[in-house]
Amino acid sequence: MLTAMHDRLARDPSSALGLVANATVDEIRAAFLQLAKQYHPVRFGRMAVDIQRLSNEVFLALRVAHDTLAKAARRSSGPMATTRGGAPGGSGAPPPPGGLKLPASRPSGPQPVARPPNPVRRTGGYPVVIPPDEAVVVDLLQRQQWDQARTVLHQLLARDPNAKRVRALMCYARGREAQLERRLDDARVELQEALGLDPDLQLAKTALTELFTRRT
Amino acid sequence: MGRVIGIDLGTTNSCVAVLEAEEPTVIHNQEGGRTTPSMVSWNIDGDVVVGAASKRQMVTNPLRTVFGVKRLIGRKLHDREVQVLAARLPYPVVATKNGDAWVDIAGTLRSPQEISAHVLAKMKRVAEDYLGEPVFEAVVTVPAYFDDVQRQATKDAGAIAGLTVRAILNEPTAAALAYGAQHQHNQRLAVFDLGGGTFDISILTIENGVFEVLATNGDTSLGGDDFDRVIIDLLADEFLAEHGINLRNDSVALQRLKEAAERAKIELSSAMTTDVNLPFIAASPSGPVHLVRELERGQIERACRHLVDRLDAPCHKCLADAHCTPADIDQILLVGGMTRMPIIEERAVQIFGKPACKGVNPDEIVAMGAAVHSGIMGGELQEIVLLDVTPHNMGVKVAGDRMSVVISANTSIPTRAKKIFATTEDNQTYVAIEIYQGENELASRNRRLGRFILGDLKPAPRGATKVEVSFTMDADGILEITAAEIGTGRAASVQIEASSGLTAEEIQRLGQRLGA
Numbered sequence: 001m002l003t004a005m006h007d008r009l010a011r012d013p014s015s016a017l018g019l020v021a022n023a024t025v026d027e028i029r030a031a032f033l034q035l036a037k038q039y040h041p042v043r044f045g046r047m048a049v050d051i052q053r054l055s056n057e058v059f060l061a062l063r064v065a066h067d068t069l070a071k072a073a074r075r076s077s078g079p080m081a082t083t084r085g086g087a088p089g090g091s092g093a094p095p096p097p098g099g100l101k102l103p104a105s106r107p108s109g110p111q112p113v114a115r116p117p118n119p120v121r122r123t124g125g126y127p128v129v130i131p132p133d134e135a136v137v138v139d140l141l142q143r144q145q146w147d148q149a150r151t152v153l154h155q156l157l158a159r160d161p162n163a164k165r166v167r168a169l170m171c172y173a174r175g176r177e178a179q180l181e182r183r184l185d186d187a188r189v190e191l192q193e194a195l196g197l198d199p200d201l202q203l204a205k206t207a208l209t210e211l212f213t214r215r216t
Numbered sequence: 217m218g219r220v221i222g223i224d225l226g227t228t229n230s231c232v233a234v235l236e237a238e239e240p241t242v243i244h245n246q247e248g249g250r251t252t253p254s255m256v257s258w259n260i261d262g263d264v265v266v267g268a269a270s271k272r273q274m275v276t277n278p279l280r281t282v283f284g285v286k287r288l289i290g291r292k293l294h295d296r297e298v299q300v301l302a303a304r305l306p307y308p309v310v311a312t313k314n315g316d317a318w319v320d321i322a323g324t325l326r327s328p329q330e331i332s333a334h335v336l337a338k339m340k341r342v343a344e345d346y347l348g349e350p351v352f353e354a355v356v357t358v359p360a361y362f363d364d365v366q367r368q369a370t371k372d373a374g375a376i377a378g379l380t381v382r383a384i385l386n387e388p389t390a391a392a393l394a395y396g397a398q399h400q401h402n403q404r405l406a407v408f409d410l411g412g413g414t415f416d417i418s419i420l421t422i423e424n425g426v427f428e429v430l431a432t433n434g435d436t437s438l439g440g441d442d443f444d445r446v447i448i449d450l451l452a453d454e455f456l457a458e459h460g461i462n463l464r465n466d467s468v469a470l471q472r473l474k475e476a477a478e479r480a481k482i483e484l485s486s487a488m489t490t491d492v493n494l495p496f497i498a499a500s501p502s503g504p505v506h507l508v509r510e511l512e513r514g515q516i517e518r519a520c521r522h523l524v525d526r527l528d529a530p531c532h533k534c535l536a537d538a539h540c541t542p543a544d545i546d547q548i549l550l551v552g553g554m555t556r557m558p559i560i561e562e563r564a565v566q567i568f569g570k571p572a573c574k575g576v577n578p579d580e581i582v583a584m585g586a587a588v589h590s591g592i593m594g595g596e597l598q599e600i601v602l603l604d605v606t607p608h609n610m611g612v613k614v615a616g617d618r619m620s621v622v623i624s625a626n627t628s629i630p631t632r633a634k635k636i637f638a639t640t641e642d643n644q645t646y647v648a649i650e651i652y653q654g655e656n657e658l659a660s661r662n663r664r665l666g667r668f669i670l671g672d673l674k675p676a677p678r679g680a681t682k683v684e685v686s687f688t689m690d691a692d693g694i695l696e697i698t699a700a701e702i703g704t705g706r707a708a709s710v711q712i713e714a715s716s717g718l719t720a721e722e723i724q725r726l727g728q729r730l731g732a
Contacts, residue, residue, distance in 0.1 A: 041691035056690040
């Protein structure tokens with residue numbers, strides 16, 4: 001079974017995957033997933049070592065076949081033949097760096113995108129795929145929209161987990177929330193942490209002053 | 217063929233499950249527990265005690281009672297994290313000739329593999345009692361962020377226990393398998409796994425029964441033990457200030473403190489306050505001293521904040537590697553006993569902006585996933601399969617101690633990748649290919665997996681001779697490397713068997729001793 005599949009993948013990947021001519025990316029992926037269930041090396045994990053080795057080779061060939069066919073299908077097809085927008089990605093190349101903009105309806109013609117990145121979902125009025133900058137966060141914070149501010153902050157942190165100013169703003173958001181919930185000790189810890197990360201964060205200074213004046 | 221059992225070999229607790237009628241079933245141990253403490257004691261008369269019985273000896277026999285050995289397995293004593301850890305353990309940790317961290321039990325050096333083998337053997341017996349037949353094969357889970365050496369060491373522990381480890385499965389992936397086997401609709405999951413010793417975060421999709429890991433990240437030295445230690449410090453520091461007695465210098469007192477800290481942490485997961493009551497914890501010139509005080513949830517949450525903060529970076533990195541934003545995640549799956557702590561759940565919810573999914577037992581789901589995987593392997597479960605990734609970069613050391621990555625982290629396995637390298641000297645007749653695993657740009661800061669030489673190259677000016685190096689990683693993460701000189705076709709290849717420091721003979725000998 002393995003040897004036969006290996007030969008078929010080498011000779012004619014398209015028919016090995018059971019595809020008709022001009023199969024769509026969707027169909028190619030569905031065929032790949034179906035065969036992955038049958039031919040994944042784990043299915044041969046209790047067999048002899050040489051069979052396990054062969055099963056790895058077959059799976060590698062299956063993946064190459066999928067990637068090659070999917071690439072060709074994307075190149076030759078118009079807007080209708082692309083994968084469903086934003087469903088879980090395949091094993092193909094990662095999306096191009098920075099290529100996060102993806103209009104809901106795609107223009108026809110060749111697509112340089114290897115696989116559709118995440119769908120354009122909206123949270124708090126901001127499209128998630130185009131991460132806004134700090135100015136937006138500060139604006140949200142000033143308008144006391146903590147949840148939205150935090151969502152955006154997490155996106156910024158995903159881009160650069162070490163950005164001190166963003167981390168400071170995150171602490172500030174948490175501190176303010178704690179303050180509103182009357183968890184004053186937590187608020188103080190968070191706000192002081194925010195100042196530790198960004199000593200010039202005026203927002204945090206104001207908040208701390210407020211906190212201490214109210215306390216005394 | 218006999219049954220394949222699924223074992224979650226945890227830092228603090230272990231759990232075993234089998235697949236019955238396509239459903240994973242957790243098996244009770246002889247004491248009636250669904251999980252077994254991952255603890256092993258050696259009595260004065262040389263008897264080995266495992267599980268709950270060993271945990272009871274923690275106070276009376278602290279020097280010969282080993283817990284948390286998973287944090288030492290496959291690691292070197294000179295690793296900074298291991299040193300910090302070893303300094304705080306009641307039992308002595310020593311370095312072997314090659315630097316591995318072993319445990320000194322009354323003058324006998326014991327490897328973490330051997331100690332883990334006792335736990336695995338216990339889990340094997342639990343399963344055998346339940347099934348009424350001998351068991352020889354298992355799927356064992358490890359933290360996703362374990363490197364090759366730690367994985368191999370876990371396999372060796374299985375071998376010592378008389379188990380052929382058919383697959384090493386990543387814990388978060390295992391949890392997703394168990395969850396997804398029941399909830400098969402297409403979705404994107406974040407598995408947030410904070411256990412006794414390690415933190416893992418994995419993002420994966422379930423699509424028509426195919427579980428595909430998109431990215432994984434973690435911290436192999438962040439877990440419940442660290443939280444316990446913060447509470448121990450809080451109590452011990454206070455006691456020191458009040459009575460001038462350092463409880464940390466008294467191993468029995470420290471053990472009692474540790475137990476009390478763990479209990480307080482667990483109670484504070486549901487209650488807002490708890491009492492710590494340790495009478496006669498120490499003696500002063502004026503008589504016995506007691507430790508009696510109240511702990512508040514907020515107090516330990518504040519003290520543990522720096523630990524909770526360490527959860528953020530791996531999550532953000534994982535999201536970025538999976539090309540996701542929190543909005544793309546449909547569901548968070550909380551795994552590991554530590555996620556019962558409200559502050560941990562809050563942080564997970566905060567990062568991913570989704571409520572955590574309920575109705576999953578965080579202590580058992582990993583073992584259940586291992587049982588599901590055994591079913592995929594055995595063919596009982598035809599409609600699901602798992603495509604996992606390699607958690608670390610794999611590459612070759614090049615001039616200037618740089619790491620040239622050939623297979624990058626989060627690549628779906630099995631995979632094959634090639635890279636071409638050139639000679640750096642005139643008339644160079646051989647190249648030494650050194651293979652490393654890790655994220656640092658400097659090769660020497662990463663874990664060295666092996667080395668081989670491609671010789672008899674055609675003499676040529678530097679840079680003119682080109683060598684193609686090909687890495688093939690199979691579904692178990694085993695790496696095979698070939699190097700070929702371009703033009704002449706001269707080739708060499710090597711299969712990298714990570715070594716846990718034990719030879720085949722040692723494993724066999726230890727196995728016989730354990731079986732006897």
